[in-house]
Amino acid sequence: MRKFSKEIRKVVIKVGSSSITHDNGKINLQKIDELCYEIANLKNRGIDVILVSSGAIAAGRAKLNLKERPRETSDKQAAAAVGQVALTNIYDRSLISYGYNSAQILLTRQIEKDDEMRINAKNTFEKLQGMNAIPIINENDTISTYEIKFGDNDTLSAVIARITEADLLIMLTDIEGLYTDDPRKNSEAKIIREVKDISNVEGMAKETKSNVGTGGMFTKIKAAKLAMEKNIEVVIASGENMKIIRDIVKGEEIGTYFKC
Structure with missing residues (x-):
């Protein structure tokens, strides 16, 4: 069993598009319900949770019957505008059935540079946590430009973990954790269960993109580094089965643990 460096009272969970969509790109309703x-x-155990969820563009693509993931910026922004509504409604229906409300928060990178914006966001998170509401965060794709874009929700999740002073950041992805090489291409690749010095693994991951999302292990390591700078521990694990969340918080040796 793992022993985290401090008691887990606040968790930021990041789910990628591939964790909440079917192979055809449409939203996986069962996976979202299991996540909720x-x-x-x-929350029932007294642990505050903030969710950073990708999937707006994927949801918009499905709703607009687009055959491929949009490539032009304006097409992505339009798909995100449609998909964000659909995605939030799905989360809201599931959370309500379990006794909680959802709160949608869309952010840009300005939150890192603007002190007033950051303080307002932190205050909002704190109020929501006392109001039986789960903050569900995504990048504001519709208005984001290169200068104010996070580019991936891994980075966004680390920034949110820092702002809210979370104890643990869980990033769920489509593989079990950080490997010595890409396990989908190299059968000899071995999973790394614990990382204490992140500089030892920074050069190991390659940047990847899938048909439904952006960001691979490269962005997750960068995000883990951001979190660890503020003494926030990180676990990267597979989002194949959402029950993994309870096991991670319990201390099961699952995925890759970035220990402060």
Whole structure:
């Protein structure tokens, strides 16, 4: 069993598009419902949860019957505008069934540079946590430009963990954790269960993109580094089964643990 450096009272959970969509790109309703169940159960235990969820563009693509992921910026922004509504409604229906409300928060990178904006966001998170509401965060794709864009929700999740002073950041992805090489291409690749010095693994990951999302292990390591700078521990694990969340918080040796 793992022993975290401090008691886990606040968790930021990041889910990528691939964790909440089917192979055809459409939203996986069962996976979202399972995720909401795990979040609600953590809240019932007295652990505050903030969710950073990708999937707006994927949801918009499905709703607009687009055959491929949009490539032009304006097409992505339009798909995100449609998809964000659909995605939030799905989360809201599931959370309500477990006794909680959802709160949608869309951010840009300005939150890192603007002190007033950052303080306002932190205050909002704190109020929501006392109001039976789960903050669900995504990048504001519709208005984001290169200068104010996070570019991936891994980075966004680390920034949110820092702002809210979370104890643990969980990033769920489509593989079990950080490997010595890409396990989908190299059968000899071995999973790394614990990282204490992140400089030892910074050069190991390659940047990847899938048909439904952006960001691979490269962005997750960068995000882990951001979190660890503020003494926030990180676990990267597979989002194949959402029950993994309870096991991670319990201290099971799952995925890759970035220990402060």
